[in-house]
Amino acid sequence: MNTNEIARIASLVGVPARTTILLALMDGRAYTAHELARIGGVTPQTASGHLSLLVEAGLLVFLKQGRHRYHRLASQEVAAMLEGIMQVAALGRKTPRIETGPRNPGMRRARMCYDHVGGRLGVAIADHLVAEQAIMLEPDVGVLTDRLQTVLAPIELSFDQTHAASSLPLCRPCLDWGERRFHIAGPLGQRICNHLLDNDYLRRREAGRELKVTAKGATALCHWLGAERWSEV
């Protein structure tokens, strides 16, 4: 394994301006270079340099749209790496906090985890899908069953499995940071998340990863997941 490659990746993360940028991107959103400059507390020129490096190293990807360049994390693996580093950083603090994950109650309840839903809500959704045998969770992959469409029907979501062009799994388990249980990542997780946002069941806060459940969403989710499971969210 190429040591220099590894050192390179780590040193890219190891500069405050870039760290701040990467952490901001953990919410799965795409930001323009200008916004990221402001977030990172540097001038646009400096940020531009940073972003080029991060893209070249494969940590970010960008989408050119008019005169804007929207940057976002390149992959789930990058997000996982960052969480790994955060974990160690949190560990370093003297107080060996048994309490894991974010302190913010809203964050613990529901938040963006890269491109899907995490927090107690994310775990509840995963539990529901498993209990209804819509999916089966293996250690590193989730297998979809033909009950999936039926189980997703109550929230009027249909999941088109024909994305299966690539060999990437449509569903993957993601260990929830705070809850220490699995929620759903991968295309299925992303699809569910977008659906809940599009239908105004969930709303993103202006900044940050927190998700708020709307009144409409509470009704629908309680009905979908069942009152008992919903009460734990």
Add this chain to the structure above:
Amino acid sequence: MNTNEIARIASLVGVPARTTILLALMDGRAYTAHELARIGGVTPQTASGHLSLLVEAGLLVFLKQGRHRYHRLASQEVAAMLEGIMQVAALGRKTPRIETGPRNPGMRRARMCYDHVGGRLGVAIADHLVAEQAIMLEPDVGVLTDRLQTVLAPIELSFDQTHAASSLPLCRPCLDWGERRFHIAGPLGQRICNHLLDNDYLRRREAGRELKVTAKGATALCHWLGAERWSEV
């Protein structure tokens, strides 16, 4: 979350000499400062500086013994973080290698993963323990059952559960790098690993993480795990 803390951790990893040292320590062994200096390709003074920083940041711990200072990784979390970075570094290579994990066949079969056994052998042991209901694996913790002693008896290993002083779980699942399935980490995993080494069922190579199964070990493990499961190792 303190951004600077995170940047600090990453920047510590992001220097070739330190990266090399940390990677060498991934085998779970403890090395003296001199050895690490040689491994990292720097003079002892320089290495000494690096090691102080790594210890202070909580990435390493050291044990003073005579005039030697034995350094090793501070925790499972640090090892996990390093694997996360390695993952991203490997991803960056153009060839989107479907093939995961180490290329070395011996490494894929059995290797040290921090302080326990990984590779196909590690996975087979975990499978056996689960199949025999000696443990139950949850997403982030393994629960021991009272069948454990019985299941461990054939290899003449008794696991004293009274270590349970700390609130840390005695058994944790660890996602195998190459196999993409779980093997056993935590005190139980460590105990099993040491037992197999002490009884000369497994031998460590001089350098590196690879483990070799001895003839004696092959007989014993085939008997313990069953011929079918052993044939997959």
Add this chain to the structure above:
DNA sequence: GGGTAACTTCGGTCCACAGCGAAGCATTCG
């Protein structure tokens, strides 16, 4: 077309820090 906004490239300054040589502690051995 000109004006503006998003972004990059270029040139230059400045500082953090990796690395080494030399000297200073500690511990073990004869």
Add this chain to the structure above:
DNA sequence: CGAATGCTTCGCTGTGGACCGAAGTTACCC
């Protein structure tokens, strides 16, 4: 005791790279 070994502290040098200002490029709008 003195010699040797493992490791650290100190002082110094050299360089990589973070950052900014200014100028250049691209795309949008009127």
